[in-house]
Amino acid sequence: MNITRNNVDALNAIVTIELAKEDYQGNVDKVLSDYKKNANVPGFRKGAIPMGMIKKQYGKAVLFEEVNKILQDKLNNYLVEEKLDILGNPLPVLNENFDWDAEVLSFDFELGLAPEFTVDLEGKNKITKYTVIADDAMLDEQIEHIQKQYGKLVSKDVVSEEDEMAGVFVNEEAGVNSEVTIPVTAFRTKTNQKKFIGKKVGDQVTVNTKGLFDDEHKLMQYLGLDHDAVHGLEIDVVFTINEINVTEKAELNQEFFDKLFGEGKVTSVEELKEKIKEDAEKQFATQADQKFMNDVLEHLIESTEFDLPSEFLKKWLQTAGDTPMSEAEAAEEYEKSEKGLRYQLIEGKIMTSNDLQLNFEEIKEYTTGLIKQQMAQFGQADPSDADVENIVGRVLSNQDEMKRISEQVMNEKMLALFNDKVKAKVKEIPYKDFVKELYGE
Known part of the structure; x- marks a missing residue:
């Protein structure tokens, strides 16, 4: 067996795998032998069917299957050993006149290679990092809303x-x-x-x-x-x-304050405003962080230049899904997904070049904090370690939950990195103006 690679250009390559008969014939003969032992053919005792008949009926199908198994195994191992970063999956090059009786079988596979590029987090940008405040007008509106809600x-x-x-x-x-x-x-x-x-x-x-x-x-x-x-x-x-x-509207008195926050925790309108302001600005901070993340990534997508193996990817899309696509459909799908692919590549590059990694203990610790927070909301302010551990175990045994929480943890790591590296303008802004920045209204 021989494997070679021809780099067509920086983004495309052809891998050729040559198989001699000794690479696959033993596997084929073993499968055919098993067929001979177990096949039921009228007129023959079980196990007494001539091998010539078995080969005639099953030989080509078994050859195709066993060669395909070897090709997949060897190609996957080659990609790992060579540390090739590919996009999509290898595509076999079709040969209508392929000679399955040749002494050496040669197979070509097209590869789409991931581009080489760098991401400059500290470069020039027009990004604004907002500090969102609950101003007096908003606080007055919120108090009036609460008064009506409890009125x-x-x-x-x-x-x-x-x-x-x-x-x-x-x-x-x-x-x-x-x-x-x-x-x-x-x-x-x-x-x-x-x-x-x-x-x-x-x-x-x-x-x-x-x-x-x-x-x-x-x-x-x-x-x-x-x-x-x-x-x-x-x-x-x-x-x-x-x-x-x-x-x-409900009166702004101690009975009203106690109903909202518990006995004696708030004793005046000024304290009520401070409490509403504190709670609101915590929520605003989360929204502002997400906008900052989105703005940084959008800037990086626009400013980080690299080419993609677009023709290969369009060809790959034609066969990648459950339903084959036409050439035009694949081209349209590529146009829709190109930005998302660029985002994934940039995000991956940021993670590898800044050594952003996840380990199970980090994920478990983060999940523990979430569970305790949720339990506190339902009146369990001091749950036992055993109860929390049990719930965390159940949550993390769910693959979808594990994936979702892992993404949240990585999101926080990315945000911390951006806060440290990205040179953004900091601006304090009332919530109403922030909403306009979010939605362009």
Whole structure:
């Protein structure tokens, strides 16, 4: 047996495996011998079938199978021994005139090689790392929201701006008959809001769906229609008022503070604001970290230049899935997946060049922290080590959970590396402005 490699270019290679008869004939003869012993053929005693008949019936199929086994084994070993970093899987080069009776069988395999490149974490960039703050306006909004959440619903006779209405939207032609509860402030314009103010139970108000709410999802929610139905919808709907209610906000007193946080933990509005600010900014920090991670990776994808064996990968995609693809379908799929592939290669390069590794003890320790945190949320502030150990064992025995937690641990390692290496501009920003940065609104 002989294995050689011809590097077509930096990203493509051909591996040739030559098999002499002595490399595979012994395996073929053994399989055929087993067939001879066990085959049931009418007119012959079991085990007494002539070998010539066995070879005629099964010889080619056994030869193909045994040669294929050897090829796969030798090719895999060669890739490992040569430390070849390949993309996709090796593709056999088809030869319609292949001579299976030749003294030496020669097989070619195409390889797509991973590109060589470096990742510069400390290079010039326009990345901003945000510190998100809960400003006074947000804290006031949150306190008002909590007061309403724990407040008391009071029935009213006449609609005012702060009220919510229970009623039914109807347009028979469009199939609208939706019973909802809706605050007056849900309507986007003051013009539509004023149509309801001063109305009583039993009154009907007609509004047009165009621009009725600030997005189409609310139109779907309140009219009970699907996305296709509300897209560009411009019809009149009649709302019949069945109930008018207002929420009397809970008082900001000690009883209210104790209900929220436990007895004596918060004793004033100032302390309430500090508590809300602390909890909110912990959540904001997680979101800001994720945006920073995404922005760094997006920058690296755009700024790290390397070529891919694109033609090989398109060819590989044609046969990689359960359903074969046409050449055009594979080209389209490659265009969709190229960015993801670049991301994976860059991420892998960062991990190897910065020695970011995972070990089981790290994963176990991280999982233990998660379990204790979850148990505390359900009132088990001081669980026994044995109980925690038992739950951790069950979680980590699930492969999907193990994979998910491993990714979280590696994500934290990557974030720590980026915080240390990437020279980003630091900016303090209120949450509302941060949302605009996230979604571009």
